[in-house]
Amino acid sequence: MNDIASAAVKPGNHEDEQIILTSVDDFLNWGRENSLWYLLFATACCGIELMQTGGPRYDWDRLGMIPRPTPRQADLMVIAGTITHKMASRVKTLYEQMAEPRWVISMGSCANAGGPFxxxxxxxxxxxxxxxxxxxxxxxxxxxxxxxxDGVQALKERIHKYKTFGTRETEPVTIQ
Ligand code: SF4
Structure with missing residues (x-):
């Protein structure tokens, strides 16, 4: 047993004992914002940039960003690319298959507003x-x-304020 562990169990020694008080929401949000599992999904050229973000140069795994191949295990959907009218209902189905609380980042001009099209x-x-x-x-x-x-960092700030039984912040944030 190391020094810290033995000091912690020694009765009457309060100097080395550590107690952390928090709320359930804060504790859960700490986990949520530091292990954002995103749906492995892209529809056009922004998807290449998404892959680059996950590659060795930017390595966003270090921020807890782990790709998942099924919406049932994903917390985050990154819309990376053009969405056609034909594709839109499929995107909605994938979104509905994700469990709450779920989050969406719209990446690039096409997903935001149709872009050059x-x-x-x-x-x-x-x-x-x-x-x-x-x-x-x-x-x-x-x-x-x-x-x-930057978008993920902004999302983490939103997740930090999430309340299980409160009103969810719905006003979208645009990264400058
Ligand atoms: S915004 Fe649209 S056209 Fe531009 S890179 Fe992304 S998917 Fe391609």
Missing amino acids: SKFSYSVLNGVDKYIPVDIYVPGCPPRPEALI
Whole structure:
């Protein structure tokens, strides 16, 4: 038994005893914000930038970002790429298969508002928020990995304030 452990169990020795008081929400949110499992899913070129963010140079695994291949195990959906009208209902189905509390980052101009296709394309949806609620918008075509990481940091701030029995913050945040 090391010194700290033996001191902690010694009766009457209060100097080395440590007690942490917190709320259930704070404790759960600490876990949620530091182990964000995101759905492994992308629909266009922003997806390449998403993969780059997970690669060795940016390595966002160190922020607790772990890809999951099924929505049932994911907390976060990153919309990385163009969403067509045909695809939108599938995206909504995937979102609905995720357990609460769930979060959405809209990555790039296409997911945010249709991007370069918004004006003349008949098939592209002008913003994924027409189908699912978005927490964080990350602008750019494509956004750089730094911007996506900024988006995740902003999302962590939101998760930090999440209350299981309270009103959820729904006002979307746009990364500058
Ligand atoms: S925002 Fe740009 S990079 Fe991203 S999916 Fe659209 S066209 Fe591709």
